[in-house]
Amino acid sequence: MGTLTFKLHCSQMSTSSVMRKYIGILFLFTFTLVIQSAVFQPSIVNAGEVTDDSLALPVTVREQPGDTASVNTDLDTRLRWSDMFVNIPRDWVRWPQAAFRSDNILPWLAVAGSTALLIATDDQTYEPSKKFYESDERVASASDFLSNLGDGRTQFGLSGAFALYGWLANDMKALHVASQIVETVLASGIVVQVLKHSTGRQSPIVATTPTGRWKFFPGPLEYHSKIPAYDAYPSGHVTTTLATVIVLAENYPDAKWIRPVGYTLIAGIGIGMANNSIHWYSDYPLAILLGYTFGMIAAHPEGFDVVNKTTENSPALTVQPFVARQGGGVTMTLSF
Numbered sequence: 001m002g003t004l005t006f007k008l009h010c011s012q013m014s015t016s017s018v019m020r021k022y023i024g025i026l027f028l029f030t031f032t033l034v035i036q037s038a039v040f041q042p043s044i045v046n047a048g049e050v051t052d053d054s055l056a057l058p059v060t061v062r063e064q065p066g067d068t069a070s071v072n073t074d075l076d077t078r079l080r081w082s083d084m085f086v087n088i089p090r091d092w093v094r095w096p097q098a099a100f101r102s103d104n105i106l107p108w109l110a111v112a113g114s115t116a117l118l119i120a121t122d123d124q125t126y127e128p129s130k131k132f133y134e135s136d137e138r139v140a141s142a143s144d145f146l147s148n149l150g151d152g153r154t155q156f157g158l159s160g161a162f163a164l165y166g167w168l169a170n171d172m173k174a175l176h177v178a179s180q181i182v183e184t185v186l187a188s189g190i191v192v193q194v195l196k197h198s199t200g201r202q203s204p205i206v207a208t209t210p211t212g213r214w215k216f217f218p219g220p221l222e223y224h225s226k227i228p229a230y231d232a233y234p235s236g237h238v239t240t241t242l243a244t245v246i247v248l249a250e251n252y253p254d255a256k257w258i259r260p261v262g263y264t265l266i267a268g269i270g271i272g273m274a275n276n277s278i279h280w281y282s283d284y285p286l287a288i289l290l291g292y293t294f295g296m297i298a299a300h301p302e303g304f305d306v307v308n309k310t311t312e313n314s315p316a317l318t319v320q321p322f323v324a325r326q327g328g329g330v331t332m333t334l335s336f
Helices: 019-039 088-099 101-119 121-137 137-149 153-169 172-199 220-225 237-252 256-277 285-299
Strands: 003-011 316-324 327-335
Touching: 088 101, 088 172, 088 285, 101 285, 121 256, 137 153, 137 256, 137 316, 153 172, 153 237, 172 285, 220 285, 237 256, 237 285, 237 327
Parallel strands: none
Antiparallel strands: 003 327, 316 327
C-alpha cells in the first residue's frame, strides 16, 4: 500500500461581468451532473440472482444500461413499510463501495477541480449575488422560494403523494418510489450532516473571511448554538433534491423530462441559496456527487455493478478542501 498526496491551489480571480459568473456556475453544475451520469451508469443485475431477501427490494429492473424496457418483479410481496429505514445502513455501506473506485476517479477530479475553482472565486461570485438579491424584491422572493424547495418538506411531501397514489391505485411502483425517496433523503442527509459537523464552514451570511472560515470538528454544543457559522459545506438541499430526482428518473426511465427539469430546478436552488447568503457556490460539487450516488443506490436495491464488485484492492481517493489567505483549493490523497 502507498499514498500519493497533492494540492490543487487557485488564487483569487476577478471577472468583468456578473453574467459570465452565472454562466460559469451553471456550466459547472451541468458538467458535474453530466460526469456523474456518464460514469455511474449501472449494469443492473437480475433480481432473481439476489439471495439475501432481507436486503432485496425489487423495483423496475433494466436488462442493460440505457435500456428503457422495464420488468416488474414481485413488487407486491416484498415491500415493507420499514424498508425506508432498514435499508439506510446498507446504503451507507454501499456508498463508499460505489464511489471510491479507481474507475470513478474522473468524477472525483471534476468535483475537486470545480470545488477549488469555486472556492477561489467565492467572494467574487457571492457579492454580486447578494446585491442582486437585495436590489429586487422579485429576485428575493424567487430565491427564497427556490431555497425552500430543497429543505426536505418538498421531498417528503412528494413521497407522501406517491404513497397516497400507490395505495389508492394499488400501484406498487409508486409505493416503492415513496419508500426510496424517504430512504435516500435520510441516508444522504445524515451523511451531509456528518460532513457539516466535520468541516465547520461558515455560511456567507456570517462569514468573517472572504470565503468563509473553516473550523474542523467544532463541538456539538458550539455547532448547534451557532449553526450558520459551521453548516455551509456541503449543501444538504442540493444533495437530497438530486437524490430524489435520480430515484424518480431511474424508476420512470421513459419520462425523459425528469432529468432536465430536475437538474434545472437544482441549479435554481443552488443559485437561490447563494443569493440569500445560505451557501457558497463551492458547497455544491460534492453535494452533487453525494446526491447522485445515494439516489442510484436507493433506486437499485437489487444491486448494480459498481456496488457488487469487490473493492478490497481498489485505489481509494479522498478529497478535502483547504482555504489560504490568497484563495484556496483541494488536497487529494490517492491510496493504493
